[in-house]
Amino acid sequence: MNEEIRNLEPKALWNKFADLNAVPRPSKKEERVIAFMKDFGKNLGLETIEDEVGNVIIRKPATTGMEDRKMVVLQSHLDMVHQKNNDTHFDFDTQGIEMKVDGDWVRANGTTLGADNGLGVATIMAILESNEIEHPAIEALFTIDEETGMTGAKGLKGGLLKGDILLNLDTEEDDEIGVGCAGGVDVTATGTYTQVAVPTSAVAYTIKVKGLNGGHSGMDIIKGLGNANKLMNRILFATKEVLQLAKLEGGSLRNAIPRESVALVAISSEEKFHSEFEKIKKGIALEYKSLEPKLSITAEKTDGTLAKVMAAEDQGLFLDVMNAAHNGVYRMSPDIADLVETSNNIAKVSVANGNIKVECLTRSSVETSKDSLANALTSVFNLAGYKVKLAGDYPGWAPNMDSPILKVLDNLYQKMNGEKANVAACHAGLECGILGQNYPEMDMISFGPTIKGAHSPDERASISSAQKYWKFVLEILKNIPKK
Known part of the structure; x- marks a missing residue:
């Protein structure tokens, strides 16, 4: 070949x-x-x-x-x-x-x-x-x-x-x-959450977001492509009243727009879940129909039972943080036409065994603007009690x-x-x-x-x-x- x-x-x-x-x-x-x-x-x-x-x-x-x-x-x-x-x-x-x-x-x-x-x-x-x-x-x-x-x-x-x-x-x-x-800087937030027992009546489901284009988190960020981590959070947020998160894995590399995200959840009311799930799924599909024609969002029952899920208060904080954390273009250059000056890619999210980790790559051609966005992300994560580390800074x-x-x-x-x-x-x-x-x-x-x-x-x-x-x-x- x-x-x-x-x-x-x-x-x-x-x-x-x-x-x-x-x-x-x-x-x-x-x-x-x-x-x-x-x-x-x-x-x-x-x-x-x-x-x-x-x-x-x-x-x-x-x-x-x-x-x-x-x-x-x-x-x-x-x-x-x-x-x-x-x-x-x-x-x-x-x-x-x-x-x-x-x-x-x-x-x-x-x-x-x-x-x-x-x-x-x-x-x-x-x-x-x-x-x-x-x-x-x-x-x-x-x-x-x-x-x-x-x-x-x-x-x-x-x-x-x-x-x-x-x-x-x-x-x-x-x-x-x-x-x-x-230039760029890696922004990494880590936190912990309380695990609680799954209600006996809950049903285990796997939610998947896949089929996105992905791409270069710098060159392609201007296209407004779907970010699997942000889309997954929208789904979880829309169904949070009947859903408890057990595990989440989305994205793989800081410099790649995440194409896939998978969540393992416990559902307390299947009827209410499916009603809200279909609404948000339809809305997202409509938003991205021209940009992400291969986007697939599914929710299927999972064999077996779940042992532990995230406590409701911690889940609320996590979903709020992921909603508030900026993703995508932050500022366009005022001096060079069509050039993104500053952006952030929420590249990788991991939730498992009482630990949360969110990995971002913040880019900017202006150092003060890069610092501003990195500080904004840090503030959001700090409000939830997460620890934030800035590393890999380059000009x-x-x-x-x-x-x-x-x-x-x-x-x-x-x-x-x-x-x-x-x-x-x-x-x-x-x-x-x-x-x-x-x-x-x-x-x-x-x-x-x-x-x-x-x-x-x-x-x-x-x-x-x-x-x-x-x-x-x-x-x-x-x-x-x-x-």
């Missing part, structure tokens, strides 16, 4: 992507892909190092005639988001990604594809391996753990890189040149419209495509802002091929866009300014 991918053009790019996708590379578990990348560099006879946190740097001298050009850092991250459909049997820790061609798209079989940021990694690998591509001196920087904390970028020490220009290959629209991005990347490398890319794009590129900031976390803290003089830009549905099993990469992007990369390398 992956042989079909290897025959796509440009073969140099797609073959390296297939090689990379054969290596399991979940965030926080990058040992195998780090070893893979180090072996790759050493087998080419290039200087290859691993820094203290696991980032891999491979250096390649300039090709003949390009020695007088500024050194370029080509940068992408090694890890990928792991998401799969509920009915897909796949072990990300042991299996390589199974890919297929679908018209102009490369997809995976029921899982994320890893094009984010695997196509960037594959691009750099192809350039390092080639004896024909013209380029200045290159430092290839492969960072780790971008998706769940950016610890690779945070741990990269100043002075290690020698390059003057950084090309980040992690943008997901081929007509876009990225000049800025959002945004402020646009520099006078960037010399921006002018190079902007002019090249227009020359090659007959139209101007979309020079924009994005509401996602790129590593440029973090890297810029230790390398403030480095001129940075971001671009990449078109990728849709990142962070979801619907992730797909455009074949024609990859061809357009590849030609753009080669022209950029030829046109790097002189020292």
